Amino acid sequence: LSDKLSNAFKKLKNKGKLTESDVKEAMREVRLALLEADVNFKVAKNFTNKVTERAIGQDVMESLTPAQMVVKIVNEELTALMGGEEEKIKFASKPPTVIMMCGLQGSGKTTHTAKLAKMLKSQGRRPLLVACDIYRPAAIDQLKVVGAKAGAPVFEMGKKNPVKIAKEAIKHAKDYGNDVVILDTAGRLHIDEELMEELKNIKKEVNPDEILLVIDSMTGQDAVNVAKSFNDLLEITGVILTKLDGDTRGGAALSVKEVTGKPIKFCGTGEKLEDLEVFHPDRMASRILGMGDVLTLIEDVEAKLDEKKAEAVAKKMMENKMDFNDLLQQFEQIKKMGPIKGILGKIPGLGKQLENADIDDRQIDWCEAIIYSMTQAEREKPSLINASRKKRIAAGSGRKVEEVNRLLKQLEQMQKMMKQFTGKGKKGKRRAMMK
Ligand code: GDP
Ligand code: MG
Known part of the structure; x- marks a missing residue:
């Protein structure tokens, strides 16, 4: 090893503790990255304030610069904030499990009803899809098409009252041995009272095991208001974040989790039925941070760690x-x-x-x-x-x-x-x- 390199390693060791200025400097970068990723302004500010407090005075790991150490802490906190671990569907002890999908128009409810059905089928379940969106023209046909693709039956009663449709569907599921019922409800372009009233009624009458809010990750800042309204009125149990295949950095994930406190359970990554993934908080954290200057910082960290491992082997080889x-x-x-x-x-x-x-x-x-x-x-x-x-x-x-x-x-x-x-x-x- 060249002397220069080993000196550089020595210098990086014993960095001591993170000072206030170390943290503040790196945190400016982080805040920028969060805003660029469409994280809600307030959420970004709260988050960086909290992490700043935690980071000051912490030991700097051997081989990391203070800025890299801050980013490492930020990454960990982001992951923890978004749930830490993966979340699954909670099934009812007595079938059928009722899953109610809700969300604005175009967020991906119908598509994800079918995606979920496909996933559940592969796990040996027998889902029934229910057409509760009676307003949008061709909504029922759309569900039938995607339902057929997923290989799941679709229950519909035309333009009857959605509450009644949901109740009848559950009866049907019991008769026909469907152990999961997924309700594809109507959406609106904006939150309105009429829609919320209808969803509240469905909830009251059928008491779903899961109320999954479907959110379009491309809507960025708006996601916060949508999530807050739906959660306040319906007490959702989880979120499906869709259209992550687009070029959004997915800041909505952080905002939604922070504002509702509810876990993101799945994400949609494309229009095809197999494009459904269990949500991984750690991957999302990297995605939110993973661009521009912050990414370079993280890459540096990784390179440094590899370099250290390689150093030991190389020394022996040489x-x-x-x-x-x-x-x-x-x-x-x-x-x-x-x-x-x-x-x-x-x-x-x-x-x-x-x-x-x-x-x-x-x-x-x-x-x-x-x-x-x-x-x-x-x-x-x-x-x-x-x-x-x-x-x-x-x-x-x-x-x-x-x-x-x-x-x-x-x-x-x-x-x-x-x-x-x-x-x-x-x-x-x-x-x-x-x-
Ligand atoms: P709904 O109004 O909430 O039922 O939304 P739809 O399920 O009808 O979806 C609206 C549009 O978004 C459709 O064109 C879907 O193909 C598309 N879409 C849904 N989910 C995704 C996704 O994860 N990625 C992409 N690229 N498109 C999606
Ligand atoms: Mg729909």
Whole structure:
């Protein structure tokens, strides 16, 4: 390692505690990021004030700058604020579970009624979709179309009173063995009393297990007022945040959670029925913060942490001390990531090609077995391994001598490669280290 670099690392250590000016400076950046993400102004201010208080005086982690430390705290607090963990549908102890969808016109109620149905079906449930939107022209037909796509039956009674439709639908569900009833209610362009009255009546009469408010994430600031009104009048149980496939940064998620205190349970990420995801607070936090200057800060943090890990490995490699114990450690790391085929399969474009590829995870186990059959001295000094030792190791591990040879070659090649890198100038070293 170049002296310059190790000095830089030393400087970053023992940063002490976050000072007020550290925090205030970084927090300006954070507040900007929140506003850019369409977080409600008041919510952003409350949030940064709270986090500022918490952050001042905290220890700065080794290898982070104070600004990075603040962003790390902010990220954690944002995640916690949005619920921390994933939330699921609460099913009734006695079926059918009744889910009432509500929200403004165009927010995605009908689409998400079908998306939910599809998801529930894949979990072995038998949802019934109910057309309670009797106002919008073609609303019933729309539900029938998406219901058919989801493979779920649709209950409708034309333009009858929605309260009556809901009650009849629940009766129908009991008769036909549907264990979940999803009510697709009407929306309006704006909140109005008539609509709220109707929704309140449905709630009173059927007592839903879940009242899910569907909110269009693109509406930004408006989301707060909508969420507040619906929650005040209906006491919702959760939120579905839709259209996150757009270019919004999803600040609505934070505002809605802060104002209603209700969890975001799902998000919609496209027009197709499979575009429904369980809401992940940590991912949302990164998305809200994840742009512009703040993103750079977070990237720096990650690079620094990787750099530290790489530093340790690189040091060993450059001193040419790589031995079989290091190789064992690497195998362990690889195994932690899961089956190799699965990992490679996640790389776009590779998945299909791999379908018939012969990748045997046991190869790692075999290599490990060979190393475990070596003595500690042999692992540290492979040149000790002569022909008779090879035979002993092969017998001990149940592998062939050729395989022992191959493993020895592999380590040798790695050591050679390292020599090449260390032979080069400082730039070469650094690049090798970051690999
Ligand atoms: P409703 O009036 O609340 O029932 O809303 P709809 O379900 O009819 O949806 C209104 C429009 O938004 C339709 O064109 C949907 O295809 C579209 N939409 C719904 N959810 C999403 C989503 O998550 N992403 C995208 N891109 N479009 C969506
Ligand atoms: Mg609709």
